[in-house]
Amino acid sequence: MSKLDEFALIQFLNHKKQSEELQQKLGVIKGIGDDAAVVQHSPGSQLVMTCDTMVETIHFNPYTMLDEDVGYKALASNLSDIAAMGAVPKHALISLSIPKHYSSSRLKKIYKGLYECANEFEVAIIGGDTSKSPKHLNISVTLTGEVETNQALLRSNAKVNDLLFVTGFLGCSAAGLHYLLEKQERHLTSAKLSLDIQPLVQAHRRPIPQMKAGRLLLESKRCHSLNDISDGLASEAHEISEASKVGILINEDMIPIHPTLRAYCDLVGKSPLDWILYGGEDYHLLGTVSRSNVEYLQSRFQRQGIPFFILGEVIDQKGVHIKDQYGNIKKIQKEGYNHFN
Ligand SMILES: Nc1ncnc2c1ncn2[C@@H]1O[C@H](COP(=O)(O)OP(=O)(O)O)[C@@H](O)[C@H]1O
Numbered sequence: 011m012s013k014l015d016e017f018a019l020i021q022f023l024n025h026k027k028q029s030e031e032l033q034q035k036l037g038v039i040k041g042i043g044d045d046a047a048v049v050q051h052s053p054g055s056q057l058v059m060t061c062d063t064m065v066e067t068i069h070f071n072p073y074t075m076l077d078e079d080v081g082y083k084a085l086a087s088n089l090s091d092i093a094a095m096g097a098v099p100k101h102a103l104i105s106l107s108i109p110k111h112y113s114s115s116r117l118k119k120i121y122k123g124l125y126e127c128a129n130e131f132e133v134a135i136i137g138g139d140t141s142k143s144p145k146h147l148n149i150s151v152t153l154t155g156e157v158e159t160n161q162a163l164l165r166s167n168a169k170v171n172d173l174l175f176v177t178g179f180l181g182c183s184a185a186g187l188h189y190l191l192e193k194q195e196r197h198l199t200s201a202k203l204s205l206d207i208q209p210l211v212q213a214h215r216r217p218i219p220q221m222k223a224g225r226l227l228l229e230s231k232r233c234h235s236l237n238d239i240s241d242g243l244a245s246e247a248h249e250i251s252e253a254s255k256v257g258i259l260i261n262e263d264m265i266p267i268h269p270t271l272r273a274y275c276d277l278v279g280k281s282p283l284d285w286i287l288y289g290g291e292d293y294h295l296l297g298t299v300s301r302s303n304v305e306y307l308q309s310r311f312q313r314q315g316i317p318f319f320i321l322g323e324v325i326d327q328k329g330v331h332i333k334d335q336y337g338n339i340k341k342i343q344k345e346g347y348n349h350f351n
Pocket residue numbers: 020023024041042043044045046047062091240241
């Protein structure tokens with residue numbers, strides 16, 4: 011038996027299992043292979059659909075997350091995929107599998123966090139499903155969104171000579187996770203955290219889906235490709251590179267490093283670059299834009315108070331490459347968070 015690999019498995023499960031005709035007949039504009047699917051809806055708009063799961067022990071445990079955070083992040087991670095299409099979120103269905111030992115007060119806390127996120131980003135929770143689980147809690151969210159016809163921002167449109175941008179600091183969530191796993195204290199509240207660690211833990215527990223940035227990018231009509239960062243910069247850059255059949259060159263000197271991340275890395279002897287490239291769960295948007303449109307987008311983002319960092323470019327040599335401070339270029343592998351690895 012060969013070993014499981016997440017990306018190979020998804021490819022295998024879905025490779026030519028349905029005819030193009032059937033998908034076309036059912037209005038599929040973009041099926042498997044992006045942050046969300048796009049299907050024909052009404053004349054002016056298309057429906058966007060995504061689902062993501064959080065599993066206790068894999069995505070969270072009592073040392074890393076409070077119950078409210080689990081609910082909040084389960085929806086926030088789905089919102090991030092809707093943002094990565096440039097779409098507006100609409101309706102959500104929640105599926106819960108609950109082990110016997112969970113109390114109703116814990117579930118109420120999970121739902122408190124879930125509704126907090128839903129109300130903040132104007133998502134209607136319209137249903138779901140509930141079952142018992144043998145051991146661990148599992149929360150799955152299916153989220154819909156709406157986008158103007160044929161305007162969804164795909165991974166597959168990056169053009170050689172584009173510049174690569176990101177909408178915020180990376181690596182903070184992975185550093186926050188590292189801190190929480192080392193600390194080994196159950197249900198650690200934010201009030202008990204020192205100020206210098208709070209931004210990292212907050213980035214891990216309460217990621218902010220980049221809804222405004224996604225819409226700004228779509229409405230500007232100047233963004234070529236877009237992806238959200240759930241598995242790390244390296245992995246998501248590879249996804250753009252593969253889908254667009256181009257290469258990506260990241261300039262190490264241009265990668266923004268949050269001062270709190272730098273300070274924490276100095277303290278624990280870790281490299282910020284490792285967490286930035288391979289950590290994941292940042293939920294910022296990574297995309298490409300032609301050089302002539304960078305200034306325009308930079309000023310639009312600045313006016314909205316949203317970060318917009320240029321960190322590389324699109325090249326015609328396949329793969330993802332990184333240039334260090336001495337000008338040396340090396341290839342980076344598609345590593346990062348991969349279930350089963
Ligand atoms: N079990 C599955 N069956 C069918 N499609 C899947 C399955 N798991 C993932 N996919 C599809 O594979 C693509 C990649 O999924 P994923 O890596 O989870 O994306 P993301 O990181 O944006 O959430 C998406 O288009 C998703 O819908």
